Amino acid sequence: MTDLPLVVLTNRTFDDTRALFSGRARIIANHLETPWPADVLLAHASIADALMAFMPDCIDAAFLDSCPRLRVIGAALKGFDNIDVEAATARGVTVTIVPDLLTRPTAELAVGLTIALGRHILAGDTAIRRGGFNGWRPEYYGLGLAGSTVGVVGYGRVGQAIARCLSGFGCRVLACDANWNPSVPDDAERVTMDVLTGSADILILGMPLTPATQGIVGHAFLRSMKAGALLINPARGSLVDEAAVADALEGGHLGGYAADVFACEDWARGDRPGEIESRLLSMTTKTVLTPHLGSAVVESRRAIEYSAADSILRVLAGEKPETALA
Numbered sequence: 001m002t003d004l005p006l007v008v009l010t011n012r013t014f015d016d017t018r019a020l021f022s023g024r025a026r027i028i029a030n031h032l033e034t035p036w037p038a039d040v041l042l043a044h045a046s047i048a049d050a051l052m053a054f055m056p057d058c059i060d061a062a063f064l065d066s067c068p069r070l071r072v073i074g075a076a077l078k079g080f081d082n083i084d085v086e087a088a089t090a091r092g093v094t095v096t097i098v099p100d101l102l103t104r105p106t107a108e109l110a111v112g113l114t115i116a117l118g119r120h121i122l123a124g125d126t127a128i129r130r131g132g133f134n135g136w137r138p139e140y141y142g143l144g145l146a147g148s149t150v151g152v153v154g155y156g157r158v159g160q161a162i163a164r165c166l167s168g169f170g171c172r173v174l175a176c177d178a179n180w181n182p183s184v185p186d187d188a189e190r191v192t193m194d195v196l197t198g199s200a201d202i203l204i205l206g207m208p209l210t211p212a213t214q215g216i217v218g219h220a221f222l223r224s225m226k227a228g229a230l231l232i233n234p235a236r237g238s239l240v241d242e243a244a245v246a247d248a249l250e251g252g253h254l255g256g257y258a259a260d261v262f263a264c265e266d267w268a269r270g271d272r273p274g275e276i277e278s279r280l281l282s283m284t285t286k287t288v289l290t291p292h293l294g295s296a297v298v299e300s301r302r303a304i305e306y307s308a309a310d311s312i313l314r315v316l317a318g319e320k321p322e323t324a325l326a
Contacts, residue, residue, distance in 0.1 A: 151200030
């Protein structure tokens with residue numbers, strides 16, 4: 001059995017996922033609820049033929065230089081900004097992703113965040129738990145989806161799925177994307193960015209994190225938004241300048257902010273902050289914040305891990321899976 005390739009699973013996985021490698025590879029698996037410390041991960045990866053990588057893993061050129069046996073990184077991810085794909089390719093390491101299994105659950109969460117923020121669900125829950133609820137009062141009036149204009153910035157697979165999810169709510173959906181694909185379904189009206197930001201009562205981000213999109217939602221972008229509009233971020237934390245968002249909330253121009261992702265998660269940034277902007281944490285009536293739940297649906301996570309494992313095994317068998325990036 002020692003001649004079988006060694007696969008390292010960097011974060012906790014399902015039993016079914018680990019069973020896929022039985023008889024086909026040896027595995028070293030992280031069974032903890034938290035990522036391994038960087039030195040532990042590197043010690044395992046340095047002797048590995050393959051990695052199943054997750055969001056918390058930072059795989060850069062220096063990391064790859066310490067992994068001479070590595071042949072494939074099977075990312076249980078759609079976005080891969082935490083992996084230096086160019087450096088991996090230059091070293092003969094195949095990087096695979098999971099292109100579409102995260103799309104629908106992320107879109108559903110985006111709609112959930114929108115409703116939770118617009119309808120003051122978190123603030124209402126907090127009020128109930130404080131005690132003293134005696135029945136209806138004329139308070140917590142919010143923004144519903146019916147009759148609202150929702151703008152989706154970034155109209156790739158996630159943006160399109162968000163528009164489809166919104167189709168039954170009676171809202172007008174606008175979308176903007178610099179790389180608009182004319183063949184996509186027309187669940188949204190195509191508009192320019194200035195029309196979208198000036199018209200949307202609710203603005204949802206659906207962009208990947210790239211050097212061009214990092215910090216795109218800053219002071220100028222926020223000023224261009226309709227006064228009192230809500231901003232929803234289920235995509236990547238570093239699309240947003242969190243301090244600028246806090247300023248806009250404090251100043252009253254931004255009506256609310258809901259996020260499932262935060263800049264402190266974005267390992268590709270050398271200057272990533274160590275924690276979430278503290279003012280956002282204290283604004284409990286204007287924010288809804290969730291701990292990266294976008295794909296946290298049991299069957300979706302099983303399918304994601306299965307896809308990543310299957311891609312790893314295909315590469316180790318000398319194949320090039322469709323999920324390979326290069």
